[in-house]
Amino acid sequence: MTRKGEWPPAPEALPSPVADNHCHLEWPVGDEPRSVERQLADAAQVGVDRVVQIGCDIASARWTASAVEEYPAMLGGVAIHPNEAPAHSAGEHATGLSYEDAFAEIAALARGERIRVIGETGLDYFRTGPEGHEAQVRSFRDHIALAKELNKPLQIHDRDAHGDVIDVLERDGAPEMTVFHCFSGDAGMARLCADRGYYLSFAGTVTFKNSHGLRAALSVTPLSRVLVETDAPFLTPHPYRGAPNSPYLIPVTMQTIADVTGVTLETACESVSDTSNSLYGPW
Template structure:
């Protein structure tokens, strides 16, 4: 890759045309994005993204999310240990989220972290518990049992505090659905960055679970996601960036941020044959319901 190509990839995409009906970014990581969060919120608001859900992935990130939501009414927080974080705490990790080596902490480290997540979940500015769930893409067999325990305990936290459960499901669809059935799902469940197929979308719809679509629905290889988007009822659709990840086409490979929500929402409307304003209004109402407690 040439120097100019590297520079282009590092350059944020331009602001899209504003939405006429305001929506929310149902899942973002402002703590992993460059710049001042206040500037990111202002850029998002300028294109009709008036609310963002700031998602925690570890204890420090969950504290940061709760603090940001306390300071900014446009931010709703969720708190959790990411599915890959639980094995890192117990078994150790060569890099982790911070890029620093973490020694094994054992069961006591997981218990202490989950106790803090539960305390944060009780805060009024915290709307959800997540992202939690199962991720078999990066975690080896030795970490799967720890992920399952962490997921079950997050479900309990969400139910105890009547908060929305935000699920990360990567290459673990059957087990995620099984654990939800065994534990009993909370009243409100969001599948973040929905990754299942059309058949799973019908299962989610039967349970009244929201499905949040990210920029990867625009990728050329993502026809199964687009099929799921068509199968999902409009009243259960959300939109997200998962920024700084999953930047939508035509900006794939460049930094993602909440202000790019209009790109993904318009792509969703095109796939479904929906009027953009009608889909935006539905998504806005859905997000409000999904994160109200």
């Protein structure tokens, strides 16, 4: 076990390279925060040769749009996070930006060639109460429309809002490429999503000892619809839960994906890699 601020040791390298489908490398964490260059180099050493960096507020979206031009192993996504949308809509956001101005900037940044994702967007009923739901739904619908307009994948944040997220997607029509980032539903929801052609991205949470329902969801998901992510610096996989997370820990989650889906680690890696390439295009 590692201490809370201590970086976990590097796992054994993967037999075939994969992409980290969702991370936030601009966050400084740990007793000794690691640079983006260090994190990408550490990841490459264990077979995680490319990442999708997500900027989900104005500051991180601006950073992401710049970083993807600097780092060849990085593509990006931009959005207004569902927990940011109510403050923008109420005129209470720390940036001073209205929702309209914030979304206009996101839409402009999203047109960058190396910005390949609209997200993370969606609904979060864990951190935002009922008074913010209308603003979240509005923002979610605007991001859905933007993903369709630009023909780019949509990455969804869904926390304690499964039914309403599905309702919005069905009402507005989901983009052709729709990804549930850090999937948190049960087996029934996984089947529904797979039937609709959505992709499910599994984070370190699928490795947690008590995540039986999440592993059941993974077990019924076609491997061709499975992606892997860290959500770094959050959701560090077992047995390092609570320690800093980074793309170099993807192999820990990939082993669980292989075990649960009943394939070799190499087969799981090849499938996840092929799916990432088909969704996001060449790095």
